[in-house]
Amino acid sequence: MVPVDTTDRIVPFARMLRRAVLRCCPLCGDRRAWFDGWFAQGESCVRCGLRRTRGVDGHELGSLTIALVVNVSLVIAAVGIAVALTVPDVPVLKLYVILASAAVVFPLATWPLTHTVWMAIDLRVRPLDPDEPGDPTADRLGA
Numbered sequence: 379m380v381p382v383d384t385t386d387r388i389v390p391f392a393r394m395l396r397r398a399v400l401r402c403c404p405l406c407g408d409r410r411a412w413f414d415g416w417f418a419q420g421e422s423c424v425r426c427g428l429r430r431t432r433g434v435d436g437h438e439l440g441s442l443t444i445a446l447v448v449n450v451s452l453v454i455a456a457v458g459i460a461v462a463l464t465v466p467d468v469p470v471l472k473l474y475v476i477l478a479s480a481a482v483v484f485p486l487a488t489w490p491l492t493h494t495v496w497m498a499i500d501l502r503v504r505p506l507d508p509d510e511p512g513d514p515t516a517d518r519l520g521a
């Protein structure tokens with residue numbers, strides 16, 4: 379087997395993470411990535427062709443885990459800040475309603491980001507195979 383030069387398919391992790399936090403494809407940086415809308419996802423990146431699940435069953439468990447950690451952390455931080463700002467007369471019912479709403483809004487707001495961030499981490503841990511679709515230079519080629 380002839381070794382394939384894949385050095386042009388390596389994107390620095392910091393760049394992939396920055397792109398992912400902005401909801402872009404971590405590999406090519408395309409703003410649309412594999413999303414058809416805020417909640418709808420296609421099968422692969424519209425520009426570079428990177429497959430959303432990378433051919434792995436259960437790939438989305440990683441983004442689910444990130445969503446869980448991020449959103450629980452946000453709610454706990456919000457509870458802590460709210461209690462710290464209102465002590466000693468903590469308006470429990472008001473805080474409950476506001477924070478319960480936040481527990482719904484935070485996951486909706488961060489949902490696509492958890493997918494792109496997980497993809498960046500996955501690409502760092504499991505770089506692209508030579509045969510795997512995905513061309514990080516697609517943006518430079520104007521594809």
Ligand SMILES: [Zn+2]
Nearest residue numbers: 403406423426
């Ligand atoms: Zn892409």
